[in-house]
Amino acid sequence: MGEGNDATVLSREAPPVFASTVPADGGGMRLDRWLTAAHGGHSRSRLKALIEGGALTLNGAPETDPSRRLRGGESVRLAEPPPVDPVPLPREIPLTVVFEDDAVIVLDKPAGLVVHPAPGAPDHTLVNALLAHCGDSLSGIGGVRRPGIVHRLDKDTSGLMVVAKTDAAHKALALQFGDRTLHRTYHALVWGVPSPARGEIDAPMGRHPTQRTKMAVVTSGGKAALTRYQTLRAYGSTALALVECRLATGRTHQIRVHMDHIGHPLVGDQTYGRRNPSGRGGPVSARRPPPLPPEIMTRLIGLPRQALHAVALGFMHPTRGEPMHFESRIPLDIAEILATLETLQNFHSNS
Structure with a gap:
């Protein structure tokens, strides 16, 4: 050939x-x-x-x-014709750029920022921000001058993302995503303490059978989904845990669905986190509160987004072939809750 x-x-x-x-x-x-x-x-x-x-x-x-x-x-x-202008308009939206060169840009996305334009968020998205930030350095993905989104974060999930700036970089990163050599690590604050403290959640996922805007673990027709987790810290004996999750697959809402599936929904998750912290079903309520002071419960239930942050990202540089690794600190809204939990004397580690 x-x-x-x-x-x-x-x-x-x-x-x-x-x-x-x-x-x-x-x-x-x-x-x-x-x-x-x-x-x-x-x-x-x-x-x-x-x-x-x-x-x-x-x-x-x-x-x-x-x-x-x-x-x-x-x-x-x-x-090849020159890339055409994108349909989404560039928008000057502040970005936290961790790394950038001619091929890729690594970002620390804040919670609340949508990645792609959609009916509910047509132009104030990460794509719009990248079009303004990168300008002519985008050489065209599929013939359009736009950023190459390899993997996504939900609107209310914060943390690290890598975006391709060229078609070749997009192709190379997509291959790494497909063969699971693009590594992503997340920290999540969940209700309850998983047992065992570490393990794998191997449960196929698909659309929820009755609520089509949600994803769910399904028994047929789904796609393979694998999440590896380990408990980093337990709070209030069995009330809460800080869990590290590593994705072996990249399904929509995977961590949120998988942790809820094993009875430990994410704190602040308005879509999947409505079950009781005990994992036995039913909404969080005063009827069966976890063993936490009321002021802590108020902050936890009042968190306006899921307590999920992409803390680490690793991949091979698509043109240089060098291993790249990046880390991100837990953002302030989650960090303040964790700091408060650490001050309570009756909390102890689950190591």
């Missing part, structure tokens, strides 16, 4: 012009499959779209059929 000795590539990441001769061993291959291996800068789906859009010539003539079988010896030229 050679590239041809006379190939001309102006930029290995996303060449605006790619020219090559199909070698003899390329004979019999589909055009889009051969181009994906020879080009190296885009995904097959992106190259297929470029072919269908008229960006490629074969022996000097336009070729728009990605499935065309090659004979070997053909002259191939792909001229």
Whole structure:
């Protein structure tokens, strides 16, 4: 599956012009499959779209059929059009940038910031902020000048995210996400103390059967979901715990659903955290309060978002091949609650 000795590539990441001769061993291959291996800068789906859009010539003539079988010896030229402007508008929204270069940007997202534009949040999102921050340094993801979102955080989850700035970086990070070599670690404050103190939650997830805006552990039709957890600290004997979660998969609301599934919903979770801290069902109420002072309970129940923070992120740099690791401190709203819990003398560790 050679590239041809006379190939001309102006930029290995996303060449605006790619020219090559199909070698003899390329004979019999589909055009889009051969181009994906020879080009190296885009995904097959992106190259297929470029072919269908008229960006490629074969022996000097336009070729728009990605499935065309090659004979070997053909002259191939792909001229990629410049990326178009994004539909979302750039917005000057403050960002906490942890790391940035030509390929990626690592951010510490605050709670309350939506990642993607949606009907309820059309333009004050992380994507809008990145368009303003990055400007022309975005070389185009799928032909559009936009940031490449590899993984998401819920609106009310804070912490570290990596975003691709080029199509090649997006492709490389997506592969790491798919083969589970992009590592993400979260800290969560949950009701009750998990037993055992560490373990795995291997439970497939899908849409809730009756509440379609929610996710749930399902018995059929779901996708594999695996969360590894360990208890870092127990508070009030069995009232609360600070839990570290590592994701082996990346399902929507995975940690929130999985921790609720084992009877330990996240403090502050307005969607999945309505069960009693004992894990026996029913809303948090004065009828069966956990053994905590009333002023602490008021703060816990009043937390306006789930107590979940992405504390660590690790991946291989998509162009340099170097391991990258980043850490983030627990934000103030959760840190203040944890500090208050630590002052109560009847709390002890669960190590």
